[in-house]
Amino acid sequence: MNQSFDIAVIGATGTVGETLVQILEERDFPIANLHLLASSESAGHSVPFRGKNVRVREVDEFDFSKVQLAFFAAGPAVTLSFAPRATAANCAVIDLSGALPSAQAPNLVPEANERALAGLKKPVQLSSPSAAATSLAVVLAPLQALFEIQRVSLTASLAVSTQGREAVTELARQTAELLNARPLEPRFFDRQMAFNLLAQVGTPDEHGHTLLEKRLVRELREVLAQPLLKISVTCVQAPVFFGDSYSVTLQSATAIDLEAVNAALEAAPGIELVEAGDYPTAVGDAVGQDVVYVGRVRAGIDAPAELNLWLTSDNVRKGAALNAVQLAELLIKDLL
Amino acid sequence: MNQSFDIAVIGATGTVGETLVQILEERDFPIANLHLLASSESAGHSVPFRGKNVRVREVDEFDFSKVQLAFFAAGPAVTLSFAPRATAANCAVIDLSGALPSAQAPNLVPEANERALAGLKKPVQLSSPSAAATSLAVVLAPLQALFEIQRVSLTASLAVSTQGREAVTELARQTAELLNARPLEPRFFDRQMAFNLLAQVGTPDEHGHTLLEKRLVRELREVLAQPLLKISVTCVQAPVFFGDSYSVTLQSATAIDLEAVNAALEAAPGIELVEAGDYPTAVGDAVGQDVVYVGRVRAGIDAPAELNLWLTSDNVRKGAALNAVQLAELLIKDLL
Numbered sequence: 001m002n003q004s005f006d007i008a009v010i011g012a013t014g015t016v017g018e019t020l021v022q023i024l025e026e027r028d029f030p031i032a033n034l035h036l037l038a039s040s041e042s043a044g045h046s047v048p049f050r051g052k053n054v055r056v057r058e059v060d061e062f063d064f065s066k067v068q069l070a071f072f073a074a075g076p077a078v079t080l081s082f083a084p085r086a087t088a089a090n091c092a093v094i095d096l097s098g099a100l101p102s103a104q105a106p107n108l109v110p111e112a113n114e115r116a117l118a119g120l121k122k123p124v125q126l127s128s129p130s131a132a133a134t135s136l137a138v139v140l141a142p143l144q145a146l147f148e149i150q151r152v153s154l155t156a157s158l159a160v161s162t163q164g165r166e167a168v169t170e171l172a173r174q175t176a177e178l179l180n181a182r183p184l185e186p187r188f189f190d191r192q193m194a195f196n197l198l199a200q201v202g203t204p205d206e207h208g209h210t211l212l213e214k215r216l217v218r219e220l221r222e223v224l225a226q227p228l229l230k231i232s233v234t235c236v237q238a239p240v241f242f243g244d245s246y247s248v249t250l251q252s253a254t255a256i257d258l259e260a261v262n263a264a265l266e267a268a269p270g271i272e273l274v275e276a277g278d279y280p281t282a283v284g285d286a287v288g289q290d291v292v293y294v295g296r297v298r299a300g301i302d303a304p305a306e307l308n309l310w311l312t313s314d315n316v317r318k319g320a321a322l323n324a325v326q327l328a329e330l331l332i333k334d335l336l
Numbered sequence: 337m338n339q340s341f342d343i344a345v346i347g348a349t350g351t352v353g354e355t356l357v358q359i360l361e362e363r364d365f366p367i368a369n370l371h372l373l374a375s376s377e378s379a380g381h382s383v384p385f386r387g388k389n390v391r392v393r394e395v396d397e398f399d400f401s402k403v404q405l406a407f408f409a410a411g412p413a414v415t416l417s418f419a420p421r422a423t424a425a426n427c428a429v430i431d432l433s434g435a436l437p438s439a440q441a442p443n444l445v446p447e448a449n450e451r452a453l454a455g456l457k458k459p460v461q462l463s464s465p466s467a468a469a470t471s472l473a474v475v476l477a478p479l480q481a482l483f484e485i486q487r488v489s490l491t492a493s494l495a496v497s498t499q500g501r502e503a504v505t506e507l508a509r510q511t512a513e514l515l516n517a518r519p520l521e522p523r524f525f526d527r528q529m530a531f532n533l534l535a536q537v538g539t540p541d542e543h544g545h546t547l548l549e550k551r552l553v554r555e556l557r558e559v560l561a562q563p564l565l566k567i568s569v570t571c572v573q574a575p576v577f578f579g580d581s582y583s584v585t586l587q588s589a590t591a592i593d594l595e596a597v598n599a600a601l602e603a604a605p606g607i608e609l610v611e612a613g614d615y616p617t618a619v620g621d622a623v624g625q626d627v628v629y630v631g632r633v634r635a636g637i638d639a640p641a642e643l644n645l646w647l648t649s650d651n652v653r654k655g656a657a658l659n660a661v662q663l664a665e666l667l668i669k670d671l672l
Contacts, residue, residue: 151639153568155491155583157533171531176515179508195507196619197493197574197581199632199646204613208634208644217637232489232585232636232644238533239575245533247491247583249568277540283532296535298544300568301553303487308544308568310535 004030005336006067007328008091010082011074012036012056013045015161015168016096020073020321021047021054027325030332037062039078064089068336071324072097083125092336093125094324098215100127107219109134110326111270112141116223117330124335126327130212131244131319132156132235133219135292138318139311140224142268143250146260151230151251156216157238158201159282159315160193168241175239189237198237210235243282244319246311255304258297265294270318273297279310286312290322340366341672342403343664344427346418347410348372348392349381351497351504352432356409356657357383357390363661366668373398375414400425404672407660408433419461428672429461430660434551436463443555445470446662447606448477453666460671462663466548467580467655468492468571469555471628474654475647476560478604479586482596487566487587492552493574494537495618495651496529504577511575525573534573546571579618580655582647591640594633601630606654609633615646622648626658 007024011017017038024031036047037059046053059078064070064086072079076099083093083100095105105125106116120126128134140149160167170188177184178194186192202210217231238245265273272291274280280293292313300306313319343360347353353374360367372383373395382389395414400406400422408415412435419429419436431441441461442452456462464470476485496503506524513520514530522528538546553567574581601609608627610616616629628649636642649655 151587151642153489153585153642157493157572172515175511179512179515191617192619195576196579196617197576198617199581199583199615204632204634207637208612208632209637214637228638230636230639230642232639232642234583234632234644234646236493236581236583240531240533243532245535245572247535247570247572249489249585251487276544279535281527281532281534283528296540296544296570298540300566301543301545301550302564303566303568306487306489306566306568308570310570 004032005069005332006033007031008035008037008062008064008067008070010037010059010070010072010078012047013038013042014073015165015316016320017073018047019316020071020324021049023317023321023325025050029325029328035062035067039074064091067091069094069328069331073324087123087125090123092123092331094128094327095126096128096320096324098127098130100125102127102222107133107222108327109137109223109323110330111268112137113223113225114330117335120335122335124331128320128324128327129219129223130215131162131313131315132158132216132246133223134319134323135244135311135313136220136246136248137223138270138292139265139294139309142264143261144224146264147252147254147256149226149229149250150253152232153249154231154233155247156233156235157240157245158235159240159242159244160237161242162201162315171239171241193237194239196239199234201235201237240282242314242316243286244313244315245282248309248311249300250307250309252305252307256299256307258299261307262297265297280312282312286314286318288317289314290318292318340368341405341668342369342371343367344371344373344398344400344403344406346373346395346406346408346414348383349374349378350409351501351652352656353409354383355652356407356660357385359653359657359661361386365661365664371398371403375410400427403427405430405664405667409660423459423461426459428459428667430464430663431462432464432656432660434463434466436461438463438558443469443558444663445473445559445659446666447604448473449559449561450666453671456671458671460667464656464660464663465555465559466551467498467649467651468494468552468582469559470655470659471580471647471649472556472582472584473559474606474628475601475630475645478600479597480560482600483588483590483592485562485565485586486589488568489585490567490569491583492569492571493576493581494571495576495578495580496573497578498537498651507575507577529573530575532575535570537571537573576618578650578652579622580649580651581618584645584647585636586643586645588641588643592635592643594635597643598633601633616648618648622650622654624653625650626654628654
């Protein structure tokens with residue numbers, strides 16, 4: 001295949017957008033022209049690509065008929081404003097914001113539900129799920145073949161980079177203030193984030209669930225094709241810059257075959273299984289890597305039908321930018 | 337009651353021992369003579385009590401017949417060596433190390449199973465459970481009256497002070513090194529603890545469970561009088577100095593009545609219920625307090641028989657030292 005494509009990246013100056021551009025280069029994605037776009041505040045910056053600095057332009061003025069594929073790596077509002085324009089211009093859309101309904105732009109994780117690509121109409125619209133749903137789907141998909149997952153109970157300890165660069169800067173600032181015994185005045189977060197865990201990422205609805213938690217449940221059910229899967233999830237903000245950690249309990253109807261679980265995880269794409277006795281960490285293992293790390297694979301104590309896992313993954317890379325690029329690699333086979 | 341008692345605190349120079357002495361003073365525990373004891377390395381230090389500095393002496397040379405009650409706040413080895421001597425000298429024992437079998441020294445949390453005191457023979461031996469089991473028992477006990485807890489799935493994010501002063505110093509040191517962009521050489525922990533989560537506290541057995549996780553399960557079952565309760569637990573080391581956080585999912589056979597849950601938690605002793613929409617944190621709420629904070633009380637998404645909770649508590653104070661002092665307050669009523 002010698003064809004190459006004209007591509008747009010919207011939100012190119014954000015943590016995910018910048019990593020996405022970097023991965024397009026690393027994986028030698030067949031690009032003829034790359035258009036980097038952002039809101040008016042960020043336009044004018046430039047982002048390195050193939051040894052040059054590519055200038056970021058305003059998305060408002062962009063003519064989507066110039067490209068065959070657009071990645072939307074900004075917020076939901078930007079996707080809702082501009083994705084329809086892209087589609088109208090016959091440009092495929094890969095959205096990372098969660099803004100598009102899945103009937104219009106199905107959630108897709110190549111390691112889990114590549115099959116969902118079949119029968120999509122051009123111009124294709126796809127959603128790359130939240131980092132948590134993406135990483136969990138990579139690990140739970142190969143287990144679905146082994147046993148029926150009846151329930152998932154999940155504590156997701158998310159890196160502050162989930163909330164963008166300001167949150168990263170704020171964790172560093174708070175930490176320095178505290179270490180220097182200066183009074184803490186929280187800015188980005190509404191309370192002390194350094195040396196602390198915050199039990200809520202975003203505002204909960206009247207039932208106590210945050211948008212992020214509901215998005216995770218919706219996306220994971222869709223990607224695993226288990227629309228009624230029971231998932232109890234708590235998304236926690238951890239004082240970690242990059243890399244998410246997931247403590248997961250799966251419930252089966254029957255005793256878990258741990259050997260088969262280990263073999264399936266070992267064989268599955270996108271996973272690095274850490275040997276028993278050891279465990280992966282966000283910072284030490286996952287950051288900068290293309291796989292989800294899995295460790296602490298074990299049954300419950302006196303609960304052989306429960307499987308416990310500890311996962312870590314790079315929330316910006318594996319959880320977001322890389323998955324979107326993997327989707328693009330599938331699209332260029334015959335859907336662009 | 338005007339009686340006062342002669343008391344020994346073993347491990348008086350540790351984080352828990354020191355807090356225990358402070359709480360004995362705060363609560364005006366009726367003490368005639370206070371003997372502070374420690375291993376030979378720590379002997380010679382002094383600890384403040386009632387405006388004086390009390391010198392810490394070597395436990396090896398102590399004559400337990402001088403006291404009516406001894407708190408063991410050092411490690412399991414110290415308890416195993418010296419608790420039998422205390423008992424032989426007719427001295428009551430409250431052990432915080434988890435070393436004594438529960439048939440000999442039952443685990444007790446006053447808010448949950450005060451009834452276990454009935455029928456104990458003198459000299460009484462009691463165990464004050466691990467911080468995690470203590471805090472969880474305080475919260476789960478009042479819920480047992482509302483519904484049958486069938487399963488518990490728990491991620492316990494533990495403060496580094498769980499592992500003593502050295503761990504606290506090491507987190508501060510690592511953090512400072514990283515903020516100053518100096519290379520990190522982990523000492524106390526075997527890898528980067530700052531800005532990271534470690535998925536294992538201690539070494540796992542051949543089934544993947546750590547001693548702390550097994551202790552927690554055993555103690556919680558005992559205190560809740562549910563010997564077969566299914567508990568999946570992951571104890572995580574968080575980059576937090578003081579204060580544990582617990583993400584808990586409880587499973588009931590029938591739909592949870594959230595109003596009744598909130599009312600029960602509101603009415604129960606030892607609990608501070610945080611209003612819906614807000615949530616407690618370890619650092620901002622729990623540290624230095626005598627209650628377990630509970631927030632994010634909610635059912636699962638489309639899973640009305642699941643109850644999710646977020647708890648925070650001071651691991652040194654509420655989880656350990658205060659519980660031991662509360663036990664002593666019960667003992668002096670008629671068991672000393």
